Amino acid sequence: MTQTPTGSGIPAAQGYGAPPAPRVPQPPARPPAVPPPPPPRRRAWSEGADRLRAAATTEPGRLRIIGAVLAVLVVAFGAVTAWQITDRASAASDVVNHSAPLSAKAAEIYRSLADADTTASGGFLIGGQQPKSVTDRYDNDLRTASKLIAEAAGNAQGSATTLEQISLLNQQLKGYTEEVARAGVNNRQGFPVGGAHLRYANELMRQDGGLLDTADKLYKAETARLGEDYGSAKALPWLAWSLGAIALGALLWAQRRSYRRTNRVFNQGMLAASAASVVVLLWAVVGHTVAASQLDTSYDHGAKSLQVLNSARIGVLQARGDENLTLVARGSGASYETNFQGGMSTLAGKDPKGVGGEMAQALALADDEAGRSPVNDAIKGVQAWRGRHTAARASDNEGNYADAVAQVIGGKNQQGEVVTATTGQCFDVVDASLRKAVDHEQQEFVQAANDGRGALTGLPAGAALLAVLAAAGAALGIGRRLSEYR
Amino acid sequence: MREDTPRTRRTRRSWRGWGGVAGMAAACALVVTAVAVPLRGAGAADGARSATPGGVLSAKYASTDDTCDHPEASGQRPSTVDGDAVRRIKEHGKLIVGVDQNSYLWGFRDPATGQITGFDIDLVRAIAKDILGDPEKVQFLTVPTDQRIPMIKAGKVDMVVRTMTINCSRLKDVAFSTAYFEAGQQLLVPLQGTPITGLDTSLNGRTVCTAKGSTGETKLKEDSHGAKVVLVPNQLDCLVRLQLNLVDAVFTDNALAAGQAAQDPSVHLIGQKVTTEPYGVAMNLRDTDLVARVNKVLEDYRSGGVNSPWMQAYRHWLAAKLPDVTGPPAPLYKN
Known part of the structure; x- marks a missing residue:
């Protein structure tokens, strides 16, 4: 490279990219408008073009041009690789650090709201002074939901629909808590309208455009962003790969040309440049492929599992809510019972003793024993739950309301005996097992996504450095040939 | 009430034709309210007594989709003779009654005691006491509004006592006792x-x-x-x-x-009541002996003037929010 400044070829070649160049075709039209300035410009340009043309007629000139093109190609390859891989890596890191947590948080908003509603209906069934554990759980759910809604607002990044959903959530949450409070006050006085208020609160939660529906829209929006980030992270860096192939091709051609003219098999500089380019290209291909496959793993085993498990958790909460509300409705709860049965089918399949629905999906998606074991616990819990639920419904249908309540939330039956086998225990087991499964998959997901991101670590910097080395090698190789003409 | 229309006409014709007989029956019914004495074997003798003008003739038709004369007229005269239905209940040892748990003052679960109480429930207890000798021998089934008639027809309950309006369209499917309350x-x-x-x-x-x-x-x-x-x-x-x-x-x-x-x-x-809706105890059409028995219980329930069980229940549950009721509606029978 040290020789290049002495010659005029390379600077002239660089003149191709100089700002005035694009204007060249226009001068013929311009002269009348601005007569004096064009001539020097035109002269500068045509001088360069002339020199280039002149240079191309001699071997040193041609060598200078080849050297310049090789250097530019290799540097461009390195730069584009660094840029595209940085882009993929930042998308991958968005998956891990941004969109995945946001999606998880939106799911948690939904879950907290559903949990609050289920807890409220259970507490209502207990009646009178509610145990601290119940009020704590309800308060906790609402606190979590409010906190996460506020956070989601901070991360909305000016999305109008997201902001609208968030304001809807805030507004409805206030009305919901007021209704639950009214239900409790009326129930304490022995007024049946308390139950009607609770059912209305549940309606606010579940109706179209209600709290859960809005939270679901938010979740879907955040999950769509997750999908976009996955897409960007996995998008193939075609430009980098193509430039790499072209640069390598050019290097090979130049070496072949040199071999033919000099009979020297190796030009060390260009060989080094080729080697560096091959390394960059291989690194880019392998690194990205590994990253994409890790991201696929994180998606299949993490994000997909998480989506199924989150959906199952919410299904469990709603089934529990329906079970409670069937009793809260005191005889007019047929629609809740229908919901319960439908929810259970979605959750675990039609057969009460079988394995189906989301539970079967979650089991299939779990890829190790640590992932399967909590899902299996949840499945057993659901089976027991369905059996006990049938028994509780039978009690209620036979007119033994107190027995049915005891079979669902615990406490004493009509004979004054404490019921120990409640559906509430099953619900707790299922909920806890699914939480465990979610935690496990969350961990797997973060790990796989991080591995994917890790596969790209150092690639941009390495590509840049190697490209500079390759360019230097190419220049040295050409320079060595040039020196032979002095 | 398609198939009932001819019958309705017939009833009307007979009403006009046998004015004397019908008038006698009506008078007899009025007496029951006015005098409030036990009316065992009510008949011509009672009918001869002077009747106070009462609700019978002013009764409007509660049903708006079907019309018939005096749907609140029960098909069975009071009787204590055990038939199949009453024997069935005695064998079972418990009266199975469809009620509501959400109608405050009428049939609702008191969360403090966990028991179902109310005006309807007091009547249920009286019926259980009469048939089974114990007001506690009741199995309460909570019945949603739209399940009242299906549950009776399927024999899943012996009766429904659940602020149920006696109207013409329902008479096709179930039998009613005499009216025990008149709402609107x-x-x-x-x-x-x-x-x-x-x-x-x-x-x-x-x-x-x-x-x-x-x-x-x-x-x-x-x-x-x-x-x-x-x-x-x-x-x-x-x-x-x-x-x-x-x-x-x-x-x-x-x-x-x-x-x-x-x-x-x-x-x-x-404002004013814009309809008149008599409440009755609904039972299976086949259980004629049970209808007669409930009508008999109702007669006892109504008797006693201001201290009748009916008035006591009214004062306990309803008087505060539904004042100006002086007594139970007059019973009316088809025959």
Whole structure:
């Protein structure tokens, strides 16, 4: 490279990219408008073009041009690789650090709201002074939901629909808590309208455009962003790969040309440049492929599992809510019972003793024993739950309301005996097992996504450095040939 | 009531033709209310007594989709003779009764005691005491409104005592006792700040809530007086919406509305009853002996003047929100 400044070829070649160049075709039209300035410009340009043309007629000139093109190609390859891989890596890191947590948080908003509603209906069934554990759980759910809604607002990044959903959530949450409070006050006085208020609160939660529906829209929006980030992270860096192939091709051609003219098999500089380019290209291909496959793993085993498990958790909460509300409705709860049965089918399949629905999906998606074991616990819990639920419904249908309540939330039956086998225990087991499964998959997901991101670590910097080395090698190789003409 | 129309005409013809007989029966029925003595073997002898003018002739037809004369006239005279149905209940040892747990004052579960109580329930206890000798020998089944008739027809309950209006269309499917209460559709509004005065033009532009499938809905369909109608599954859901200012008034039975007013002192009944809806104990059409038995229990229940069990239950549950009731409705029989 040290020789290049002495010659005029390379600077002239660089003149191709100089700002005035694009204007060249226009001068013929311009002269009348601005007569004096064009001539020097035109002269500068045509001088360069002339020199280039002149240079191309001699071997040193041609060598200078080849050297310049090789250097530019290799540097461009390195730069584009660094840029595209940085882009993929930042998308991958968005998956891990941004969109995945946001999606998880939106799911948690939904879950907290559903949990609050289920807890409220259970507490209502207990009646009178509610145990601290119940009020704590309800308060906790609402606190979590409010906190996460506020956070989601901070991360909305000016999305109008997201902001609208968030304001809807805030507004409805206030009305919901007021209704639950009214239900409790009326129930304490022995007024049946308390139950009607609770059912209305549940309606606010579940109706179209209600709290859960809005939270679901938010979740879907955040999950769509997750999908976009996955897409960007996995998008193939075609430009980098193509430039790499072209640069390598050019290097090979130049070496072949040199071999033919000099009979020297190796030009060390260009060989080094080729080697560096091959390394960059291989690194880019392998690194990205590994990253994409890790991201696929994180998606299949993490994000997909998480989506199924989150959906199952919410299904469990709603089934529990329906079970409670069937009793809260005191005889007019047929629609809740229908919901319960439908929810259970979605959750675990039609057969009460079988394995189906989301539970079967979650089991299939779990890829190790640590992932399967909590899902299996949840499945057993659901089976027991369905059996006990049938028994509780039978009690209620036979007119033994107190027995049915005891079979669902615990406490004493009509004979004054404490019921120990409640559906509430099953619900707790299922909920806890699914939480465990979610935690496990969350961990797997973060790990796989991080591995994917890790596969790209150092690639941009390495590509840049190697490209500079390759360019230097190419220049040295050409320079060595040039020196032979002095 | 397609197949009943000819019968209805026949009834009417016979009413006109045998005016004397019918008049006698009516008079006999009136006597029961007026005198409130046990009416075992009620007949011509009682009918001969002077009758106070009462509700019989002024009774309107509760049903708006079907018409017939005096649906509240029970098909069975009071009797204590055990038939198949009564024997079945005695064998079972418990009276299975379909009730409501959500109608405050009528049939509701008191969360403090966990027991179902109310005006309807007091009557159920009296029936159980008469048939089984113990007012506690009752198995209460909670029956949703739309399941009352199917449960009776399927024999899953011996009877339904659940603020159930006797009307012509229901007579096809179930047998009723004599009427034990006379309710009517009325408006419930907030105590303060409402311009609504009754089922009239003051409703124009207002929102009125009523239960889906109720007489109230039918009535408002006929003439809503310019009101927007909100339909909900259960009459209590109307009170919720009234409390939340989502509706301006509730249109329902005054009996149920009284229960609502009792749960919220800031609402009250206004205007007049616009229908007359007699409540009866509903039973299976086959259980004629049980209908007769319940009618007999009702006669006892009504007797005793101001200290009759009926009046005691009324004072305990209803008087505060449904004043101005002087006594039970007069029993009426088809034959």
